[in-house]
Every structure is written in structure tokens, then in C-alpha cells.
Amino acid sequence: xTRPPRTGPGRGWLLRLVIAFAFAQGAxxxxxxxxxxxxxxxxxxETAVGVIAGVYALLPLFVAVPLxxxxxxxxxxxxxxxxxxxxxxxxALSGIVSSLPAMAAWSGVMGLGHLCFVIGAQSIVxxxxxxxxxxxxxxxxxIGASLGQLxxxxxxxxxxxxxxxxxxxTSALALLVSAGVAAVAxxxxxxxEHRRAKGAGGKPGHKVPVRAILGxxxxxxxxxxxxxxxxxxxxxxxxxxxxxxxxxxxxxxVGLLLSLRAAATIACRLVMSPLLGLLxxxxxLTTSCLLAGLLCAGVALPVSVPxxxxxxxxxxxxxxxxxxxxxxxxxxxxxxxxxSTALALRLTGNRLGQVAAPAAAGLIAGAVGVAAxxxxxxxxxxxxxxxxxxxxxRPDSAPAPGESGTAPAPSEPAAAPVRxESGTxPVRxESGTxPVRxESGTAPxxxxxxxxxxxxxxxxxxx
Numbered sequence: 322x323t324r325p326p327r328t329g330p331g332r333g334w335l336l337r338l339v340i341a342f343a344f345a346q347g348a349x350x351x352x353x354x355x356x357x358x359x360x361x362x363x364x365x366x367e368t369a370v371g372v373i374a375g376v377y378a379l380l381p382l383f384v385a386v387p388l389x390x391x392x393x394x395x396x397x398x399x400x401x402x403x404x405x406x407x408x409x410x411x412x413a414l415s416g417i418v419s420s421l422p423a424m425a426a427w428s429g430v431m432g433l434g435h436l437c438f439v440i441g442a443q444s445i446v447x448x449x450x451x452x453x454x455x456x457x458x459x460x461x462x463x464i465g466a467s468l469g470q471l472x473x474x475x476x477x478x479x480x481x482x483x484x485x486x487x488x489x490x491t492s493a494l495a496l497l498v499s500a501g502v503a504a505v506a507x508x509x510x511x512x513x514e515h516r517r518a519k520g521a522g523g524k525p526g527h528k529v530p531v532r533a534i535l536g537x538x539x540x541x542x543x544x545x546x547x548x549x550x551x552x553x554x555x556x557x558x559x560x561x562x563x564x565x566x567x568x569x570x571x572x573x574x575v576g577l578l579l580s581l582r583a584a585a586t587i588a589c590r591l592v593m594s595p596l597l598g599l600l601x602x603x604x605x606l607t608t609s610c611l612l613a614g615l616l617c618a619g620v621a622l623p624v625s626v627p628x629x630x631x632x633x634x635x636x637x638x639x640x641x642x643x644x645x646x647x648x649x650x651x652x653x654x655x656x657x658x659x660x661s662t663a664l665a666l667r668l669t670g671n672r673l674g675q676v677a678a679p680a681a682a683g684l685i686a687g688a689v690g691v692a693a694x695x696x697x698x699x700x701x702x703x704x705x706x707x708x709x710x711x712x713x714x715r716p717d718s719a720p721a722p723g724e725s726g727t728a729p730a731p732s733e734p735a736a737a738p739v740r741x742e743s744g745t746x747p748v749r750x751e752s753g754t755x756p757v758r759x760e761s762g763t764a765p766x767x768x769x770x771x772x773x774x775x776x777x778x779x780x781x782x783x784x
Contacts, residue, residue: 334449334513335458338442341509342465343472345405348503349435350473352412353377355495356428358481362489365421373425378675380429381436385672386531388437389665392444393658398514400441402507407434409503416496432672439668444661445514447652455652456602459645460593467590467641471583473499478576529659531666539654540663542708543647544670546610549705550643551671552678553617553698557582557636560694561620570626578630582637589641596642606646610706613639618699621692643705 357370365373392400411431415424442462450458480495481488534540558579565575589596596605616636624632648664655663678698685693 334515335446335461337509337511338445338513339462339465341401341405341506341513342438342442342462343468344502344506344509345408345435345438346466346469347473347476348408348412348469348499348506349431350470351477351502352415352431352473352496352499354474354477355481355492355499356415356424358488359416359492359496360421360424362492363419363421363424369421373421373428375676376425376429377432378672381432382669382672384433385436385440385665385669386662388440389444389659389662390528392440392661392665396514397441397444397448397661398510400437401510401513404434404436404438404441405503405506405510407431407437409500410434412496412503413500416493416500436668436672440661440665443648443664447648447660447664449515452653455649456597456646457594459648460590463641463645464587464590466644467583467587471580471587475576475580476502529656529662531662534655534659534663534666537654537656537663539650540666543650543654544667545708546606546643546650546705547647547667548670548674549610549698549701550613550640550647552674553613553702554640555675556678556694556698557617557620557633564620564692568623574626578626578633581630582633582640585634585637586641589638590645593642593645602646602649605642606650607706609639609642610702613643614699614702614706616699617702618696621695 353374356373360370360373388400407430411427411429411434415427415431418424418427443459446458446462447455476498477495480498481491561579562575565571565578600608613636616632616639619632620629620636647667651663651667652660681694681697685697
């Protein structure tokens with residue numbers, strides 16, 4: 322009998338995966354602002370910087386679903402070192418080239434590497450976690466992303482300084498350092514995927530259509546919740562400095578506020594299991610999105626810095642719930658043969674949000690005011706809370722359609738007496754016309770309270 326793979330937050334494979342994800346995400350979070358500064362040093366204007374940043378998110382859109390298909394019918398682990406190498410190469414070459422089109426191209430390679438790593442890592446967590454461990458394991462897995470998002474921008478800010486030629490040199494140095502940080506992730510990518518988990522999907526010839534995946538109840542809700550949470554995080558990071566400028570809040574204070582938000586997100590994911598046990602996943606997901614929507618809209622209010630700090634801490638805690646639980650929502654709702662493809666579609670939605678949300682926020686902020694994007698994000702998060710109330714697609718205890726038949730196996734009837742014979746009629750001896758009758762003795766058997774019918778080998782009764 323094959324034993325199931327060992328899972329849990331204390332298992333080595335999950336810890337190594339979190340460490341690798343922290344370095345990979347830290348490198349990306351360090352490189353993205355460095356790319357913008359280097360582009361400015363090379364003479365780019367705001368539009369060119371926006372195009373370069375957009376290529377990072379746009380290029381992976383074309384390969385997300387094919388990568389998910391490939392992962393559904395094969396191993397997940399090879400995508401991890403491939404992703405790390407693409408991230409490292411994209412960072413290093415972005416710091417070496419001196420033309421804006423080349424920087425845009427290598428920024429896209431960096432985004433492609435990040436997508437490869439995340440699809441492979443999320444598929445491993447989904448494949449090697451029992452249903453009752455998925456929320457916890459996805460929560461711990463996303464701690465790696467939060468650590469990278471917390472440390473990466475701080476490290477980039479410490480390395481990048483100066484103006485003109487100095488800015489170009491320091492931003493190039495930051496990109497080369499980020500390439501080295503990404504390469505460190507390779508040291509943790511050993512024995513991540515269990516051999517028993519290989520090829521857990523179906524045969525390559527049986528592909529679930531994308532329309533069927535998106536039509537499964539729970540998948541669109543999980544994608545939208547993830548998109549709303551990620552958009553709120555991105556807009557908060559991009560526009561809180563603008564809010565601080567309008568309210569005369571020092572840049573150093575704004576940086577501390579953003580770090581406080583990231584730290585609260587990490588704290589949330591560390592206590593995910595107790596929260597799930599206390600509230601349940603549906604109530605936790607709905608409450609966190611609703612409260613995050615109200616707090617996100619509240620950022621637009623002219624409150625004092627201490628009040629803003631408390632609001633951002635609670636907001637970061639609430640935003641920490643959405644990403645891991647949306648992963649579980651998508652995995653549980655999708656067909657078993659298309660879980661990696663469903664996760665890839667979720668990442669596609671995230672990339673679309675990363676492209677569309679900043680563009681929409683810029684248009685709204687220019688037309689209405691800098692506080693308006695936060696109100697819009699609040700509305701989106703409240704809508705995500707409404708989707709969370711609908712629940713998931715398939716319950717954990719019910720098999721997916723077509724997996725184990727169309728009806729449960731009927732239980733054995735209790736009304737008919739159990740006979741030792743294997744046929745349906747009475748056993749007859751080899752010679753004779755009447756049925757075999759039990760021995761009519763009066764002594765009961767040694768281990769029972771009633772005589773037991775046991776025909777002998779030759780058909781005759783046996784005592």
C-alpha cells in the first residue's frame with residue numbers, strides 16, 4: 322500500500338520552498354524599482370518607464386496557460402530552477418544593457434522567470450498537501466513572497482542613490498546584486514517534489530478546456546479575489562508616497578508605513594491555522610475582504626499619521642488572507658486534471674490586474690484626485706467579499722464528477738440471512754435429490770450459542 326506524501330508546515334520540502342521563494346521574490350522586488358531608476362538614468366520619460374514596467378506583466382500572459390498545461394501532466398520541480406535562472410539572467414542583463422528596448426525585453430524575461438517559479442511552486446503545494454492542509458500550507462508558502470516584498474525594496478533603496486551618471490551606476494549595481502540574490506534560491510531547491518507526486522494529473526491527451534475550468538463554480542471567484550487583493554497591494558505601494566506628498570508626510574515615514582503593512586501580512590499568514598479553526602475559511606475570507614475594503618477606502622480620509630499606521634497595519638493583516646485562501650479556492654474548485662492550469666489562470670488574472678489597476682488608478686487620480694483610487698479599490702474588495710460568501714465549488718468530501726462513478730455503492734442488504742455458500746441456491750450433494758440438512762445434534766458448537774451450518778468437502782454434513 323502506497324503511503325501518502327508527508328506534508329505540513331514543519332516538513333522540509335515546504336520550508337525549503339519558502340526559503341527559495343523568499344530569495345526569488347526578494348530579487349524581483351529589488352530589481353523592479355532598480356529597472357525604473359536605470360531607465361530614467363538612460364533618458365526614459367514617464368511613459369517609457371510605464372511601458373518597461375508593463376512588459377514585465379504582459380509577456381507572461383501568453384505562456385501562463387501552456388505552462389499550467391505542462392505542469393498538470395508532468396513534474397513541477399523543473400520549473401523552479403528554470404524560473405530562478407530566468408530571473409537572475411533578466412536582472413543581470415537589465416543592469417548591463419544600455420538601450421531602453423533591451424531593458425524592456427529583459428524585464429519581460431524577469432517576469433517570465435517569476436511566473437515559471439510561481440506556477441511550479443504553487444502546483445507542488447497543491448499536489449503534496451492534503452485537503453485539510455492546503456490553507457495552512459499555502460499560507461506558509463506565501464510568507465516567502467511577503468518576506469521578499471519586505472526586504473527587496475529596502476535593499477534597493479540602500480543601494481540606489483545619486484543623480485545622473487551616479488544614478489545609472491548605482492541602479493546597475495542594484496540589478497547585479499538582485500541577480501545574485503535570485504541565484505541563492507538554487508541552494509534550497511533540492512528534494513522539493515516527492516516522487517509519488519509526479520504526474521498526479523491525467524494523461525496528456527485528456528485536456529480540460531479553459532472554458533470548463535473557468536465555468537467551475539469557485540474558480541472565477543478565486544481569480545477575482547486574488548486580483549482585487551493584489552491590485553490593492555500594488556496601488557497601496559505605488560500611491561501611498563503620493564498621498565504622503567500631499568499630506569506632508571516624510572518619505573522615510575511612508576517607507577515605515579509600507580513596511581508595517583508588509584509585516585502585518587506576514588503575521589497574518591503565521592496565524593492562519595488558528596484563524597481558520599476559529600472562524601472557518603468562508604467567514605475568514607469574507608470578513609477580511611470586507612474589512613480590507615473599508616480600510617482601503619479609509620486611506621483616502623485626512624487622518625493623522627498614528628491613525629494611518631493603525632489602519633495600514635490592520636489592512637495589511639486583512640490583505641494577508643486573500644492570496645493563500647484564493648489559491649485553495651481555485652485548487653478545490655478546479656477539476657483534478659487541471660489544477661495547475663487553474664492556478665495559471667489565477668496568475669493570469671493577477672498579471673492583468675497589475676497592468677490594468679495602475680493604469681486605471683492613474684486616470685482616476687488625474688481626473689478626480691489622488692484619494693479616488695483607494696475608494697475604487699475599496700469597492701472592488703467589498704465585491705470580493707460578496708463573492709466569498711458564495712462558497713466553494715466542490716466540497717472536500719465529494720469526489721469530482723467522473724472520478725469515482727456516478728452513484729455511491731449500495732450497502733449490503735441486512736434482511737437476508739448470510740449463508741456460507743457462494744451460490745444463490747442450497748448446496749446439493751453429488752448424488753441425491755434433496756438439499757443438505759444440518760446435523761440434528763443437540764449440543765451447540767464450542768464457540769457459539771446456535772448451531773452453524775458447515776457442509777463438508779464432499780457435500781455431506783460435517784460436525
